[in-house]
Amino acid sequence: MSIIETALRRPASPGRIPQLLWIGWASISIILVYILFKVWGAFFIPWWFNTDEVVFYYEIIRQLRLQPTQTFFDIPGTPYMSLISLVTVFWWATERVFRLTTAVNPADFAFDNIQQVFTLMRSITFGCYLLAVGLAYSVFRRASGVIVGTVAAVLMCTLPIHVQYSHFVRTESLGLVLCLAAILAVLHPRTKGKWWTYLAAGALAGAAVGARFHFALVGLPVLLAIHFFRDRAIQSEEEIRAFPNKQLWIAGSVLAGFFVAGGTATLLLKVGVLHPNPLTHAMLLTTPAGPEQYPGAKQSIVKLWVLLGSASLVAFILHRHPAGRRLLGSILNSVTLALLLGFAGGFLLSHPTFLWRGEYQLRSIQFYSDWKDPNLEALGPFGRWWNVTRYYFTTALPEPWLEVLFLIGVMLILYRREPLSLAFLIGAVICFVAHPVTMKMWPHHIIPWLPFLCYVAAFPVGFAIDAATRRLRLPAIVCVFLVVIAALGFAVWPRISKADEYAKISRARTDQITEMDHWLDDHMPADSFLALGYYALNCDGFLKWIEQSGVSVPPHVKHCRDVEIWFLQRGTLDGKKGYVCVSKADIAFFRDDAERKDPGSTYNPFEDKRFEELAKFGDGFYELEVFKFDLRGSQRP
Numbered sequence: 001m002s003i004i005e006t007a008l009r010r011p012a013s014p015g016r017i018p019q020l021l022w023i024g025w026a027s028i029s030i031i032l033v034y035i036l037f038k039v040w041g042a043f044f045i046p047w048w049f050n051t052d053e054v055v056f057y058y059e060i061i062r063q064l065r066l067q068p069t070q071t072f073f074d075i076p077g078t079p080y081m082s083l084i085s086l087v088t089v090f091w092w093a094t095e096r097v098f099r100l101t102t103a104v105n106p107a108d109f110a111f112d113n114i115q116q117v118f119t120l121m122r123s124i125t126f127g128c129y130l131l132a133v134g135l136a137y138s139v140f141r142r143a144s145g146v147i148v149g150t151v152a153a154v155l156m157c158t159l160p161i162h163v164q165y166s167h168f169v170r171t172e173s174l175g176l177v178l179c180l181a182a183i184l185a186v187l188h189p190r191t192k193g194k195w196w197t198y199l200a201a202g203a204l205a206g207a208a209v210g211a212r213f214h215f216a217l218v219g220l221p222v223l224l225a226i227h228f229f230r231d232r233a234i235q236s237e238e239e240i241r242a243f244p245n246k247q248l249w250i251a252g253s254v255l256a257g258f259f260v261a262g263g264t265a266t267l268l269l270k271v272g273v274l275h276p277n278p279l280t281h282a283m284l285l286t287t288p289a290g291p292e293q294y295p296g297a298k299q300s301i302v303k304l305w306v307l308l309g310s311a312s313l314v315a316f317i318l319h320r321h322p323a324g325r326r327l328l329g330s331i332l333n334s335v336t337l338a339l340l341l342g343f344a345g346g347f348l349l350s351h352p353t354f355l356w357r358g359e360y361q362l363r364s365i366q367f368y369s370d371w372k373d374p375n376l377e378a379l380g381p382f383g384r385w386w387n388v389t390r391y392y393f394t395t396a397l398p399e400p401w402l403e404v405l406f407l408i409g410v411m412l413i414l415y416r417r418e419p420l421s422l423a424f425l426i427g428a429v430i431c432f433v434a435h436p437v438t439m440k441m442w443p444h445h446i447i448p449w450l451p452f453l454c455y456v457a458a459f460p461v462g463f464a465i466d467a468a469t470r471r472l473r474l475p476a477i478v479c480v481f482l483v484v485i486a487a488l489g490f491a492v493w494p495r496i497s498k499a500d501e502y503a504k505i506s507r508a509r510t511d512q513i514t515e516m517d518h519w520l521d522d523h524m525p526a527d528s529f530l531a532l533g534y535y536a537l538n539c540d541g542f543l544k545w546i547e548q549s550g551v552s553v554p555p556h557v558k559h560c561r562d563v564e565i566w567f568l569q570r571g572t573l574d575g576k577k578g579y580v581c582v583s584k585a586d587i588a589f590f591r592d593d594a595e596r597k598d599p600g601s602t603y604n605p606f607e608d609k610r611f612e613e614l615a616k617f618g619d620g621f622y623e624l625e626v627f628k629f630d631l632r633g634s635q636r637p
Helices: 003-009 018-044 051-064 078-097 106-112 114-144 146-158 160-164 172-187 195-211 213-217 219-234 237-241 245-271 278-282 295-319 322-329 334-350 358-370 381-396 400-416 419-429 443-468 474-496 501-523 539-548 584-597
Strands: 529-533 564-566 577-583 611-617 624-630
Touching (some): 018 114, 018 474, 051 078, 051 106, 051 539, 078 114, 078 172, 106 114, 146 160, 146 443, 146 474, 160 443, 172 195, 213 443, 219 419, 245 295, 295 358, 381 400, 400 419, 400 443, 443 474, 501 611, 501 624, 539 564, 577 584
Parallel strands (some): 529 564
Antiparallel strands (some): 577 624, 611 624
């Protein structure tokens, strides 16, 4: 008897009917193909349109030159850079074999084909976005059925900020792929329950942190929650005995001993018994420049070492006593050890450069420590948390009906107490406590937790349809599912229609800059001093940016005009005569922060009469203006 005949003869849960699985896949695929059609042109936008892309490019050039001297650690993105480097090497080698390139090494090849390399990077980012949506569907349908999986995947893939950050060079989509793949591994019937699965899942979650630090509070917490809520209750004695317990405990003890030693060294340094030395530099506790350099970052590292060292010491003490071992056993066991060891190893292997480039890691941490929102700082502790929570709640769930579904989903999950649903709810809730309450807020910060937020919002839909159609037969269930998909498509259509909004803005910006370049070529002497604001940076500006980062650019790639990159600082222009190109967006994004830290340190050409307006390009927020100035007699008081 066929599956369809069986389903026609007896009631079935709509979340478990195989036919619905393919309808769900088809529905998600149609939406994704349409989004790809909308954003396709973004892959070919001029390579110099976005700094976030250029920093990855020059770090990839370093890897292609076999230089382990990474300087960009803000994300940090090392696994993404390594992936692009490997693909570029294969691409270069293939063209060398068929004599399609004369580049003698992959780095020169990447400069010769700079636009194509950027298109490759954007394509891989979008490919990871597509894969992440597919993995989310697979994970959530296994947990709560096809309907929940379909609704969650559609909500996830259509959120405008998610689409925007997936069709140019970013690492969030790679981090999602790694975390969701880790979760799928522990849920899949062929791999779940095995010790190496937990080790590999932990390693994938750790590699996701190498893609973007936010994922430290995504993959591992959900994996641990799945174990404590579900796996620990269903694992058989045979499965537990199959774990290499002795080896895992030895490895765990070595790691804990390392943390205890690090925590002890940290405390000795703080009380003055231990002085700065190469070891404390490697531990990111000190730098050769002294305590004045990166003070906030060093304080964060101190807290981390003390926390890890204290927790490890407590574990050692508890393990010495029978009662303590029983208490410790409820938290630390073969599974959690495998997850933690895999996590540590995955992060270390995916982001090893920080071991010998720690100063740059501290610089990145200090940058985020100083990236404060004065409006949040003015509030009390609860007010800060509430404002941050409200911001990310409405960012991830921008429609009122979706916010209501999310709140209902929270209540239903808590009422039903299904193990996997509770684990995913924890993944969603962490979003609202992960963001520092005084740091500036950006909408893309919710992307790491977006799958779980969408799952919670989708849960009531699956619950309601499952209850309403439980006694229906297959044709009726399929019809109900198709109606739900149609209603969902109608509800998210406003999102989908905006999929290419950022691509249009970006294309308009690069067109404005190109028009500005032509005007400069026609009206400005080639030897004149030219300063470009961040939002006016062109090809010459970004090549200068790459060189300033310490990466040499082949002479044949450079254009003839020399430029200065200008973040509105007076020091760049004082004593000079020339031209500046700037946008009001530069004023909006950079001037307030600079003036707050150092009053009187910037120029505003739009208000300063010493700047003569010569030309305008484009319109709106990113409108570019060219000014002529003569500040040879100016000096900051």
